[in-house]
Amino acid sequence: MIKYHKVSKVYSRQDKAVLKDINLEIQEREFVTLVGYSGAGKSTLLKMIYAEERPTSGDVYFYKTKINKLSRRKLPKHRQQIGTVFQDYKLLPQKNVWQNVAFAMEVAGKSEEEIAEDVPQIIDIVGLKNKSHKYPEELSGGEQQKVALARALVNRPKILVADEPTGNLDPISTWEIMQLLLKINEYGTTVVLATHDKDVVNRIARRVISMDKGKIIKDDAHGRYCI
Ligand SMILES: Nc1ncnc2c1ncn2[C@@H]1O[C@H](COP(=O)(O)OP(=O)(O)O)[C@@H](O)[C@H]1O
Numbered sequence: 193m194i195k196y197h198k199v200s201k202v203y204s205r206q207d208k209a210v211l212k213d214i215n216l217e218i219q220e221r222e223f224v225t226l227v228g229y230s231g232a233g234k235s236t237l238l239k240m241i242y243a244e245e246r247p248t249s250g251d252v253y254f255y256k257t258k259i260n261k262l263s264r265r266k267l268p269k270h271r272q273q274i275g276t277v278f279q280d281y282k283l284l285p286q287k288n289v290w291q292n293v294a295f296a297m298e299v300a301g302k303s304e305e306e307i308a309e310d311v312p313q314i315i316d317i318v319g320l321k322n323k324s325h326k327y328p329e330e331l332s333g334g335e336q337q338k339v340a341l342a343r344a345l346v347n348r349p350k351i352l353v354a355d356e357p358t359g360n361l362d363p364i365s366t367w368e369i370m371q372l373l374l375k376i377n378e379y380g381t382t383v384v385l386a387t388h389d390k391d392v393v394n395r396i397a398r399r400v401i402s403m404d405k406g407k408i409i410k411d412d413a414h415g416r417y418c419i
Pocket residue numbers: 203204206210228229230231232233234235236237
């Protein structure tokens with residue numbers, strides 16, 4: 193469903209390529225972990241999926257669509273098919289849990305009926321049923337990330353891109369978030385997870401793509417963290 197074809201990236205005002213001739217395919221329903229030192233190019237690679245960065249050369253496909261050729265007008269529709277979560281949860285501080293999740297549906301143009309039906313469901317799935325009316329500052333980091341995850345999933349994206357989602361979390365919350373990622377993958381959503389966390393990668397033992405200095409140095413179907 194995602195395909196990188198000869199993708200290179202040089203950021204403007206820099207001479208060095210941060211991605212070098214990347215060829216990679218990710219299939220529907222896969223759970224892919226992307227590992228590598230800081231600066232390896234993981235985030236740059238992921239940003240191309242939701243069209244926040246474009247390759248300097250090469251193409252990135254979402255099914256048959258060249259993401260890097262999408263017009264500005266078509267970007268919102270494309271991004272609605274991609275869920276994203278990050279190390280910082282990016283919640284709206286003045287909205288409570290329910291409102292944060294509902295807002296993602298409002299922006300996507302969903303009806304009030306759909307919102308009233310889907311928001312409680314997804315909040316229940318991430319285990320925050322009794323915290324719907326709490327504000328972000330009243331929640332732990334792990335709970336805030338669960339809200340971010342609910343928000344990312346509420347529009348039923350085809351693929352979830354998770355860039356270091358457990359980077360700020362303690363081991364217990366990390367594992368709770370990982371359980372949720374595995375669960376949503378079982379429900380059929382493709383998951384692409386960039387992480388530094390060796391234990392997480394080795395424990396889930398899914399496809400591991402190892403990056404170093406802008407290149408894929410290993411791609412292992414049931415891999416271990418080996419950077
Ligand atoms: N917007 C940007 N402008 C210039 N250089 C950038 C930008 N974003 C990332 N880089 C550089 O690109 C390289 C790869 O970064 P990144 O994709 O964030 O790697 P990772 O996520 O593996 O840490 C790093 O050297 C980083 O400094």
